[in-house]
Amino acid sequence: MARILYDLHGIDEGLRFSPYCWRVKYALAHKGLDVETRPWRFTDKEALAFAGHDKVPVLVDGDEVVTESYDILRYLDRAYPEAPLLGEGVAEARARFFKHYAERSLAPAMMRTIIMDLLNAIHPGDRDYFRETREKRFGRALEEFHSPAKGLAQLDAALEPLRGHLQESDYLDGDAPAAADYLVFGSFMWARCVSSADLVSNADPVYAWVERMLDQHGGLGRRAMRVTDIEGAYR
Amino acid sequence: MARILYDLHGIDEGLRFSPYCWRVKYALAHKGLDVETRPWRFTDKEALAFAGHDKVPVLVDGDEVVTESYDILRYLDRAYPEAPLLGEGVAEARARFFKHYAERSLAPAMMRTIIMDLLNAIHPGDRDYFRETREKRFGRALEEFHSPAKGLAQLDAALEPLRGHLQESDYLDGDAPAAADYLVFGSFMWARCVSSADLVSNADPVYAWVERMLDQHGGLGRRAMRVTDIEGAYR
Numbered sequence: 001m002a003r004i005l006y007d008l009h010g011i012d013e014g015l016r017f018s019p020y021c022w023r024v025k026y027a028l029a030h031k032g033l034d035v036e037t038r039p040w041r042f043t044d045k046e047a048l049a050f051a052g053h054d055k056v057p058v059l060v061d062g063d064e065v066v067t068e069s070y071d072i073l074r075y076l077d078r079a080y081p082e083a084p085l086l087g088e089g090v091a092e093a094r095a096r097f098f099k100h101y102a103e104r105s106l107a108p109a110m111m112r113t114i115i116m117d118l119l120n121a122i123h124p125g126d127r128d129y130f131r132e133t134r135e136k137r138f139g140r141a142l143e144e145f146h147s148p149a150k151g152l153a154q155l156d157a158a159l160e161p162l163r164g165h166l167q168e169s170d171y172l173d174g175d176a177p178a179a180a181d182y183l184v185f186g187s188f189m190w191a192r193c194v195s196s197a198d199l200v201s202n203a204d205p206v207y208a209w210v211e212r213m214l215d216q217h218g219g220l221g222r223r224a225m226r227v228t229d230i231e232g233a234y235r
Numbered sequence: 236m237a238r239i240l241y242d243l244h245g246i247d248e249g250l251r252f253s254p255y256c257w258r259v260k261y262a263l264a265h266k267g268l269d270v271e272t273r274p275w276r277f278t279d280k281e282a283l284a285f286a287g288h289d290k291v292p293v294l295v296d297g298d299e300v301v302t303e304s305y306d307i308l309r310y311l312d313r314a315y316p317e318a319p320l321l322g323e324g325v326a327e328a329r330a331r332f333f334k335h336y337a338e339r340s341l342a343p344a345m346m347r348t349i350i351m352d353l354l355n356a357i358h359p360g361d362r363d364y365f366r367e368t369r370e371k372r373f374g375r376a377l378e379e380f381h382s383p384a385k386g387l388a389q390l391d392a393a394l395e396p397l398r399g400h401l402q403e404s405d406y407l408d409g410d411a412p413a414a415a416d417y418l419v420f421g422s423f424m425w426a427r428c429v430s431s432a433d434l435v436s437n438a439d440p441v442y443a444w445v446e447r448m449l450d451q452h453g454g455l456g457r458r459a460m461r462v463t464d465i466e467g468a469y470r
Contacts, residue, residue, distance in 0.1 A: 100400050
C-alpha cells in the first residue's frame, strides 16, 4: 500500500512550506522510506476528515493514520526501528525540547520577519483564513505584527544556544542529523520556501549547518521549490 | 582517598553560588557520591594551580583532576557508569544543547536582572576583580548593564521552550532529572543564592520545576545558604 503524506502547498501546488511537514519529509528520508505527497490547502478541512484532524501533516501508512509531526516521528521509530529519529528514554525526552525551541523561540521570531512574504506565498483562496486565524492569535493586524527589524533581533538572541552547539559539532544530534536537527530545521525550510530574507549571516555557524541540512538526503531541502522560483509570485 | 570539589564562595564561606559548581554538586548527588567541598574565591588562582586551571569547579577524585562542569559530568559517567547523567551518543549530543541554552540564553537574562545583588553577595576581596572582568565582558559599567526590567523581559522570552517542555513532563530528562536538568538548574541556583528576585511567577510550570529541583537529593538546593540568610548582607 502506498505511503501518503498530506502536505501544505501555497500559491503554486509545488510550493510546500509547512515546517511541520518538512520535519516529516526529512524524517521519512532519514528512514529511507518513500512517500507520495498529496498537496493540501489550509481551508480544505474536508480532505482530512478521515483522519479526525484538520491540519497537516497527516501520514497514511498502510492502515495507519498518524497526525502531528512529533507523533509521526514517534510512530516512525516504532514502526521502522532502524535509524532511530528520536530514540528512547532520556534521548527522546531531550529531543522534545527541540520541538519547543523551534516552535516557541525560533518560529515566532521568524514569523515576525517574514509574515508578509508568507501571506504572499499562500494560496489566494487561503489568505482570508490565514489572516483571520493569525490576527486572532497575534491580537493585531498582520501589518502591525510584521517587523523584520524586531524579528531579526529576536531571532539573533534566540539562535544563541544553537550557535554555541554548532560551534562544537556539525549537527544538533552529533556527527549526523537526526530528530533534533529535523525538528529545528523545519522552521528554516518554512522561511526559505516563502521568503528570500537572509535570516543568518554567512559567517554564522548556523548558516553552515543550514547549508549542510539542505544537502542532506540527496538535497531534499535544496531541491524544494521556493516562492522566488515562481515567476511573478515574489514581490 | 577523599573526593574534593573546589567551590566558589561569596561574602560568607557558606554562600556557594557558582552555577557551574551547582551542576557538579547535583551530578555527584545523582550518582550517590560523597564529596568534600573546599571553599574558593575568584582571586585565589594559586589554589588551583595544581589543576592547570584558574576557575571552579575543579574536582579531585583520587588521582583524577577534572575541570569544567560539562567535562566533570562526562568524567563521572565514565568513572561511575551507574545512573547516567549525560548518557552516550545522541543522548549526550542533545544534552550539550542545554549547556548552551543555560549559558547563552538564560544566564545573560538573569545576569542583567541580578547583577547588583550578585556583586553584593561576592566576597569583598573579589569585588574589584569581578567588576573589572565583567565590565570588560559587557563593555560597560555594571550599573549600566543592570536592568531588571530588560532582564526579566529577556528571561521571559528565553524561558518559552522550557515552559513548553515542562508542561508535558516533570523534568527536562523525563520522569526523573538527569544532566539536562542539572545543566539548566545550576543557573537558577546561582540566582537563588545571591538574590531574592522572583524570576518566574508561581503560576509558571518553570516555577513548579524549580521547586521540584530544590527538593531533589534530600533538598540539596533548598538547604543551600542564600544571601538573605546572612544577617546584614542583603540590602
